[in-house]
Amino acid sequence: MREDLYGVTINPRPGAGEAVVLFAGNNRTPPLHRVGPHMLDYHLVHLVVSGQGSFSAGGRQYELRAGDCFFIAPGELAGYESDEADPWTYRWIGFRGTDVDYRLRELGIGPDTPVVEAAGSRRLRALFSRTQEALRSGKPGCDLQAGAYLRLFFAELADRRALAVALEGEGPAEAELNRRIGLAIRFLALQYHRPVSVEELARETGYHRAYLSRMFKKATGLSPAQYLLKLRMERAKALLSEPLTVAQIAASVGYADPFHFSKMFKKWHGSAPTELRGQTIGMERFQPRTR
Incomplete structure (x- = not known):
């Protein structure tokens, strides 16, 4: 299906939480269409639907094609340009949330790894499209629906990452660690309204408190107590x-x-x-x- 030339839809009912879609859009770009370099105050992900182009961030340039995703983090100087002979068509989602930074790190996405190669599929394209359609509807539940599609996108990337790790024979211990740190983060996000101790968090995750604190800070940049305060x-x-x-x-x-x-x-x-x-x-x- 051919994409519309350009369209962007703002979330008319934005909420607050772990992952909130701010807007979604699509563009069938002309040759050498350039954006940036610029700096944003929210997360932005693009899915290349067709064609090709280049993406620059962190002093590096990436040549991308249909199926690739590229991520721009808040406070990061980045820019991108479509190919002259085969300009790209892409879809994008802007988002933010209390859990977003950790979630992206869990997916292996960060300043040094902002690109997920050949991630695209009909399913991912549908998720981006449905996110925009949900916002365009303006219905009372559009924010929740768009957020659900964003989570499904993250889930798709998580499944692909887990499969790649399994194929490479890399450690199940690291996957288990990520799972338990994720559990700790969710526990704090749901129980912040009452007294929570590191000892209780350690019991929930099955780790010694000192080890949990060390691994939690490595994953999030904050100690459990600092994360709870935040x-x-x-x-x-x-x-x-x-x-x-x-x-x-x-x-x-x-x-x-x-x-x-x-x-x-x-x-x-x-x-x-x-x-x-x-x-x-x-x-x-x-x-x-x-x-």
Whole structure:
């Protein structure tokens, strides 16, 4: 099926969470069509549907063809250009989320490995297309539907990576480690609203606390405690737009003492909860629920 010349669809109902689609698009480019080099503040992935072109990032240039995927991370200077004789057609998805950086590392995607070669298939093309169609519908569930397609895309890449590792005979121990670190991340993402200790996390994953902490930091760049704090502070900031008191927000992110919560919040965000609420949404709009 021939792609439309150009189209981009913005998520009309963006939520917040582990992986959120911001927009999706497609382009059948003219010869030597160039984008960048530029720097983004979100993740962007392209799937080359047909044709060929080049992608530059991290001081390296990659020659890509139909079926290849290339990823651009936030804060990374990157650019790409279609071939003169056989310009490419591609689809793209822009996304962000609390779990995205770890998920991409788990898939072997990073600054040194931004390309997944010959990953394309009719299934992947369909996932990109359906993501855009979901956003275009504008239905109440379009954000959830688009996010589901993004997860299915990640799942497809994970299955392909696991198969490649198996074919190369590389270590099942590393795969098991990644699985358990993923379990630890999901546990924190679901249990941040209550007291969570490294000891409890170690019991859940079956690792010694010291080893878990070391491997967790290697995978995410943060210790379990730092990662938990990050989850709580990001969630607390999001809750400022809700009609909740500071004490209620504190309790919602695992702090029994609102004064200690406010101190940690200010240290993390640079402003106290009430100050930041006034800066972002205006105190005159804030009327907490009373019972």
